[in-house]
Structures are given as structure tokens and as C-alpha cells.
Amino acid sequence: MIFFRILKESFNFAIHALTVNKLRTILSLLGVTIGIFTIISVFTIVDSLERSIRSSVSELGSNVVYIQKMPWGGGGGEYKWWQYFQRPEPSYSDFEKLENRTTTTKALCYAFAMNKTLKNGLNSIENATVLPTTHDYYEIWNYDLGEGRYFSPQESKSGAPVAVIGSALAEGLFGSQNPIGKDVKMMGRKMRVIGVFEKQGQSLVGQNIDEFMVVPMNFARAIMNVEDQNGAFIMAMTKDNVELVAMKDELRGLMRSIRKLKPKADDNFALNEMSLISGGLDVLFGIVGAAGAVIGGFSILVGGFGIANIMFVSVRERTNQIGIQKSLGAKNYFILLQFLLESIVLCLIGGSLGILIVYLLLLIFGPSIDFDIMLSPKNVIQGLSISAVIGVISGFIPAYIASRLDPVEAIRSGG
Structure with missing residues (x-):
């Protein structure tokens, strides 16, 4: 009951401080408002950007391994860059041999991209991205289809002239017409559109299925050489009861056997997985978050000095009142809490205004930004918590001075 009584009085004093000298209070609160606005804006953007990037990265699959020529992230300095370029690309024959020997994969596919x-x-449409792929590609990526269907196993096996296209290609080639059942010509060959991927937009890792056309690998084999294509890759998905590391170990052994590498020879292929990117993202966003905290911290520091100034003035103006309270039996901790809570309330008011400004700006400008920016409950709690901490730090010394005043001297000085 005493605490709530103190809180009520402190809130009333804080509101009084806001109304008595409006200009002084506004200028002092402005520092906290700008500080919280800055740091919460940075946290909100960084969190939203991280959420979008991680969502895009998660599309790569947490249970998928990519067999490629180059390692993601440069391989951590294990080899010189020019040694990577001497490696052979994953080939269709590599894929066929893996498909016949692997026991840990649920799905396996070979694909490469080309511009046609x-x-x-x-x-x-010039330079459209065409992706010849084996049948399991759709099972591994599992894109949503807006219309139509994916290839049947028989169509993939026979190399039927069929295609699934992205929404941007559908619009560019067919306009407002329904593309299902219509023909697309590539390299002089006609293909029938049997499906359209649901519109997704470009992900933050550069993938844009809206501009893809996926065709069966055996169709591509009939019109071109699919061996040793630049950027070719093999994707392997683990069985439900198999650990990712077990599949990686099997794939490494099989690839070394397929390529007839000697026991002491280095791998001439890379096994990439999502954790390689996730680890780099943890470091990257840790640095960005720390930089944002430093930038916002300087603004909050200025705001903290402004609140401390208000509290020192408040103590001086209410010295007589403090003396009367102490002469009537008020304990030191009562006076200390009274002023400390007043400082916290002032900071929370300034912090709330900063958060409100962030929210209003997101409502106005958020829809025009390429990725979703959202002021999450976590960001709001962070802003209010930081405001409360600044209130404690800024108000402790003035509150302590107020609590240690001699009641007789305080009454005299106030008179």
C-alpha cells in the first residue's frame, strides 16, 4: 500500500513537473524521446531485416545439403580462392551415381540455371531464368502453386515439353490471359505451361521464383548438354529419421568415391548447409545491433542529463515540502522512492512518445519499404525498459540528495 501511495504521489508530481514549466520539461523530455526513438528505430529495422533474411534463408532448408563447386562464405579461409575455381562443377553423372548409391536421402535433385x-x-522476355531440374526439386523447395500443377513423375522421366513459370513471366508473356495450357517457345522448342508459381517477390537472399521457369531435366538433355554447367548444384534432403551430419558424411564419402579421390586428397566439392549462413548472420546482426545500441545510447545519454536536470530543479523547488514531510515522520526511503519514481515516470513518458513516433512513421512509410518492418512487442518492452533504467540512473543522485536533507534546514531554506 505504501508503494502504491508513493507511486501515485510520484506520478502526480511528474505530471505537475510537466505542467508547471512546460518549455523546460519538453526540452528535457525531448532528449529521452529522441534517444528512445533512435534506438527503437534501429532495433525495429534490424529485427525486421533479420527476420526477413532468416525467413528467406530458411527456404534453403534446415535438412538440406547442397553439393556445389564453391563453399558458402569462402570456406573460412581453408583454401586459396583460385583453388576453388579449379574444381569441377557437379555433373548430371555425379547425380545419377549418387541417386543409385545413397541410403540417407529422402529426396535428391540436380539443377542449374541459365538465361534464355x-x-x-x-x-x-530476354534473359529469363530457366531452371532445368530433376523431379525431386519441387519436393525439396515446396513452392506454392497459384495455378495448375507441377510435373508428374512420368513427365519428368520422359522429358515432356512442359514448364512451370513464375508470376512475373506469366504476366510478361500472357498479360491478363490464363497461361495454363498455352505454349512458350525457348531455343526454337515449344513447351506447354502446366503451372504458375504463386507470387512471392524477391527474397533477401536474391531468390526470385516469380522470374523462374522450371523445366524437366530430361527435356533440357534432349536439346543441350547438361553436363558441367556453370553453377550446377545437387540438393539432398535427409530422411525423417536420419541426422543431417550422417547424410553429409555419406555424401562426402560417395562423392569422393565417384570422383576417385585418393585418401589424402582434399575434397574437390563443397557440402553447404543453412547453418553456414545462420552462423554468419548471428555475427553480422550482433555487430549491427551493437552499433545501433551505441548510436542510440549517445542520444539517451543526453536525455538522461535532461531528466537529471529536471530532478535537481524539482528537489530545489520542493525543499520546504521535503522538510515538512520529514518533520511529520517521512522516512528517508520514502523521499528517495518518491523522487526516483518521479524520474522513472518522466522517462517512461518520454520513451512512450519515442515509441509512438516510431509506430506512426511505420504506419506512414512502412508499406513503401521492400520488406516487412514491424514494431514488435519485444521492441516496445525494450524501449520502456531502457526508459525505466535511464529514469533510475538519472534520478538516483537527486533522489538521494533529497532523502538526506535535514528537515529543519530544509524548512528554513524553503521559507
Whole structure:
């Protein structure tokens, strides 16, 4: 009951401080407001950016290994960069041999990207991304289809002239028409559109399925050489009861055997997985978050001095009142808590204004930004917590001085 009584009085004193000298209070609260606005803006943007990037990265699959020529992130300095370029690309024959020998994979596919011109009547799109792939690609990536369907196993096996296209390609080639069942021409060959991927937009890791056209690998084999294509990769998904590390160990052994590497020879391929990117993201966003905290910290420091100034003035103006309270039996801790809570309330008011400004700016400008920025409950709690801490730090010394005043001297000085 005493605490709530003190809190009520402190809140009333804080509101009084706001109304008695409005200009002084506004200028002092401005520092806290700007500080909280700065640091919460940084935290909100960083958290939203991290959430979007991690969501994009998660599409790569936590239970998927990519067999590629180059390691993600440069391989941690294990080899010189030019040694990577001497490696052979994963080939279709590598994939076939793996498919016949592996026992730990639930799905396995071979794919590569190439840029081709696509035509439909008078409409054409140059440098469109075409992805020839084996059948399990859709099971590993599991994209949503807006219309139509994916290849059947028989279509993949026979190399049927069919294609699944992204929404941007569908719009560019067919306009407002339904593309399902219509033809697309590539390299002089016609393909029937059997599906359209649901519109997703470009992910923050550069993947844009809206501009992809996926065709069966065996169709591509009939019109071109699919061996040793630049950027080719093999994707392997683990069985439900198999650990990722077990699949990696098997794939490494099989690839070394397929490529006839000697026991002491280094791998001439890379086994990439999402954890390689996730580890780098942890470091990156840790640095960005720390930098944002430092930037906001300087603003909050200025705001803290402003609140401390208000509290020192408040103590001086209410010295007589403090003396009367102490002469009537008020304990030191009562006076200390009274002023300390007043400082915290003032900082919370300034912090709340800063958070409100962030929220309003996101409402106005958020829709025009390429990725979703959201003021999360975590960010709000962070802002209010920082405000409360600044209130404690800024108000402790003035509150302590007030609590140690001699009641007789305080009454005299006030008179």
C-alpha cells in the first residue's frame, strides 16, 4: 500500500513537473524521446531485416545439403580462392551415381540455371531464368502453386515439353490471359505451361521464383548438354529419421568415391548447409545491433542529463515540502522512492512518445519499404525498459540528495 501511495504521489508530481514549466520539461523530455526513438528505430529495422533474411534463408532448408563447386562464405579461409575455381562443377553423372548409391536421402535433385529468351506470339522476355531440374526439386523447395500443377513423375522421366513459370513471366508473356495450357517457345522448342508459381517477390537472399521457369531435366538433355554447367548444384534432403551430419558424411564419402579421390586428397566439392549462413548472420546482426545500441545510447545519454536536470530543479523547488514531510515522520526511503519514481515516470513518458513516433512513421512509410518492418512487442518492452533504467540512473543522485536533507534546514531554506 505504501508503494502504491508513493507511486501515485510520484506520478502526480511528474505530471505537475510537466505542467508547471512546460518549455523546460519538453526540452528535457525531448532528449529521452529522441534517444528512445533512435534506438527503437534501429532495433525495429534490424529485427525486421533479420527476420526477413532468416525467413528467406530458411527456404534453403534446415535438412538440406547442397553439393556445389564453391563453399558458402569462402570456406573460412581453408583454401586459396583460385583453388576453388579449379574444381569441377557437379555433373548430371555425379547425380545419377549418387541417386543409385545413397541410403540417407529422402529426396535428391540436380539443377542449374541459365538465361534464355522466352517467346509467346509477339511477346518475349530476354534473359529469363530457366531452371532445368530433376523431379525431386519441387519436393525439396515446396513452392506454392497459384495455378495448375507441377510435373508428374512420368513427365519428368520422359522429358515432356512442359514448364512451370513464375508470376512475373506469366504476366510478361500472357498479360491478363490464363497461361495454363498455352505454349512458350525457348531455343526454337515449344513447351506447354502446366503451372504458375504463386507470387512471392524477391527474397533477401536474391531468390526470385516469380522470374523462374522450371523445366524437366530430361527435356533440357534432349536439346543441350547438361553436363558441367556453370553453377550446377545437387540438393539432398535427409530422411525423417536420419541426422543431417550422417547424410553429409555419406555424401562426402560417395562423392569422393565417384570422383576417385585418393585418401589424402582434399575434397574437390563443397557440402553447404543453412547453418553456414545462420552462423554468419548471428555475427553480422550482433555487430549491427551493437552499433545501433551505441548510436542510440549517445542520444539517451543526453536525455538522461535532461531528466537529471529536471530532478535537481524539482528537489530545489520542493525543499520546504521535503522538510515538512520529514518533520511529520517521512522516512528517508520514502523521499528517495518518491523522487526516483518521479524520474522513472518522466522517462517512461518520454520513451512512450519515442515509441509512438516510431509506430506512426511505420504506419506512414512502412508499406513503401521492400520488406516487412514491424514494431514488435519485444521492441516496445525494450524501449520502456531502457526508459525505466535511464529514469533510475538519472534520478538516483537527486533522489538521494533529497532523502538526506535535514528537515529543519530544509524548512528554513524553503521559507
